[in-house]
Amino acid sequence: MKARVHVMLKNGVLDPQGEAVRHALGAMGFDKVEGVRQGKVIDLDLAAGATEADVTEMCEKLLANTVIESYSIEIQ
Amino acid sequence: MKAAVVVFPGSNCDRDLAVAFERAGFDVSMVWHKDSVLPEGIDIVGVPGGFSYGDYLRCGAIAAQSPICQAVVEHAKRGGYAMGVCNGFQILTETGVLPGALLRKAGLKYICRTVDLEVATADSVFTQGYAKGDVIGIPIAHHDGNYFADAETIAALKDQDRFAFTYRQNPNGSVDDIAGILSENRRVLGMMPHPERAADEGHGGTDGTAVFRALAGIVAAA
Numbered sequence: 122m123k124a125r126v127h128v129m130l131k132n133g134v135l136d137p138q139g140e141a142v143r144h145a146l147g148a149m150g151f152d153k154v155e156g157v158r159q160g161k162v163i164d165l166d167l168a169a170g171a172t173e174a175d176v177t178e179m180c181e182k183l184l185a186n187t188v189i190e191s192y193s194i195e196i197q
Numbered sequence: 198m199k200a201a202v203v204v205f206p207g208s209n210c211d212r213d214l215a216v217a218f219e220r221a222g223f224d225v226s227m228v229w230h231k232d233s234v235l236p237e238g239i240d241i242v243g244v245p246g247g248f249s250y251g252d253y254l255r256c257g258a259i260a261a262q263s264p265i266c267q268a269v270v271e272h273a274k275r276g277g278y279a280m281g282v283c284n285g286f287q288i289l290t291e292t293g294v295l296p297g298a299l300l301r302k303a304g305l306k307y308i309c310r311t312v313d314l315e316v317a318t319a320d321s322v323f324t325q326g327y328a329k330g331d332v333i334g335i336p337i338a339h340h341d342g343n344y345f346a347d348a349e350t351i352a353a354l355k356d357q358d359r360f361a362f363t364y365r366q367n368p369n370g371s372v373d374d375i376a377g378i379l380s381e382n383r384r385v386l387g388m389m390p391h392p393e394r395a396a397d398e399g400h401g402g403t404d405g406t407a408v409f410r411a412l413a414g415i416v417a418a419a
Contacts, residue, residue, distance in 0.1 A: 130300075134300065134345060135300065135303060135343075135345075135370065137300075137301050137302065137303050137304070137305050137343075137370075138301060138305070141305055182262075183254070183258060183259075183262060184254070186255055186258065186291065186298055188290075188296075188297060188298040188345070188346070188347075189298045189300060189345055
């Protein structure tokens with residue numbers, strides 16, 4: 122089983138890296154970009170028997186810092 | 198008086214922190230990240246600055262899951278003293294010993310220079326060597342030091358007088374200019390600036406020594 126975890130800063134938490142990317146895009150002439158948020162994608166190769174609940178636990182304990190980040194899980 | 202300083206792969210302020218404790222009169226033992234117990238009878242644990250585990254995933258995230266950090270958390274839960282500087286502060290927030298998190302600084306640039314800090318409370322073993330409102334020069338050297346917590350947490354920190362130090366000129370976007378905070382029982386300090394780098398004439402300033410001296414005095418009296 123494979124799982125893909127998306128980790129993003131929560132809405133309302135400043136994302137300086139996303140802002141820098143937005144500025145750069147604007148400077149390059151892409152003038153229709155109104156906002157950029159940058160996150161992480163983590164792909165997990167899981168042994169048989171692993172469940173989505175296991176992945177949720179991994180997110181809560183390590184993969185995301187839920188003080189500042191939200192996550193979503195895609196089971197593939 | 199005994200102090201332990203934790204060493205992770207990628208720590209680079211561990212020796213400086215150990216020397217600052219030694220000069221204040223502590224016997225210091227270095228503790229490796231794979232150890233699962235702290236030395237017997239220690240009075241304080243120092244979690245040093247650096248780039249533990251290469252800052253992979255998030256600064257401090259992987260260190261927070263190391264065996265020694267479980268022991269540090271237990272020590273703090275029992276009411277033991279601990280201080281985390283820079284990456285050590287990031288690690289202590291990742292373990293949940295201290296609230297909030299440290300984000301990438303608002304201006305993105307890594308900054309390494311001495312800044313003016315205001316002592317926000319003298320009511321802790323770490324800050325009692327200063328008077329509230331004192332301004333001290335302490336170096337910062339970080340990329341992810343922008344302190345963030347939700348409004349409720351910030352209000353609680355403020356109500357409980359748990360801001361330890363604030364920046365005079367906010368270098369990183371921290372909420373309410375926060376440079377360092379205390380745990381609820383006031384026995385755990387986390388701060389981004391490096392008091393151990395302002396602890397010798399050769400450093401160009403000694404404003405940080407009062408942290409270690411005060412700590413030594415209190416621990417000895419206890």
